[in-house]
Amino acid sequence: MLSKKTKYGLKALTFLARQKDQRPVQISEIAKQENISQKFLESILLNLRKTGFLGSKKGKGGGYYLIKNPEEIVMTDVIRVLEGPIAMVPCVSLNFYEKCDDCPDEKLCSVNKLMLQVRDSALAVYRNNTLADILIPT
Amino acid sequence: MLSKKTKYGLKALTFLARQKDQRPVQISEIAKQENISQKFLESILLNLRKTGFLGSKKGKGGGYYLIKNPEEIVMTDVIRVLEGPIAMVPCVSLNFYEKCDDCPDEKLCSVNKLMLQVRDSALAVYRNNTLADILIPT
DNA sequence: ATATTACCCTACTTATTTGGTAGAGTGATT
């Protein structure tokens, strides 16, 4: 299940990408428009800033803004920052690999065999979508 | 993340599929061989029996056994019983659909758009794999 | 300069899910 954190983060990114100019948008504005708890959204945006997706500006007229073009923001990166591993099981994860405690040999594990395929198919989708791709044309 | 319940359930199914004859296998045997807490496994196997994947036999020489051929057991069905929805978000789920509270219109939602693709790709993998397919040839 | 705006940070709380435990009950087999 996708966490609300990821869902809200994606919504905020698309909201910023839809802006005409690149002026900073206030947290309160995004929260209101997208029906998100403002305080919760604050922590998510802060996270996206620290991981290089957003810039921020303090003081009057401040807020958050994208620091890359939507075409350059690939979903693999966004999902990994917001949600964590793309794989459903650590033993098939590329970026968060971990061996299973049970399971003497991954090559002999059916769960591993199945989940490898699932990971690859999900990865293909995320690699194939940038922020620009998931924007809805008006 | 895949729950242990699903992982253990899959392991139990493949364990039963690997048996030479179709004699019932005791819970304790499966638990021991696959490193699973026996009591936890009990509830999982019971669930798989109630949903039509396994049969059981009580008394001496009793246990659980497959009631279909591994080729006939499709992963979509197994995953839905053990893990629940395949979709990562209820608004793109085929079997567990639910509207989002926020989000006035799904067709205008970027999260929806992305997660639809993810669901389809995962579904394709699960549809394409039966229990027989994920068995490791010895 | 200073008041204001709006991001920044820490800590806490609550609800839900997950994983596991305990133990009595029931039905079949030998």
Added chain:
DNA sequence: AATCACTCTACCAAATAAGTAGGGTAATAT
């Protein structure tokens, strides 16, 4: 009749997710 092994109900603890609270700090406009 005894044993074996599944069945059922109830409970519990840890982890995670989701959200709250509130003060701190930096930048900007006036």
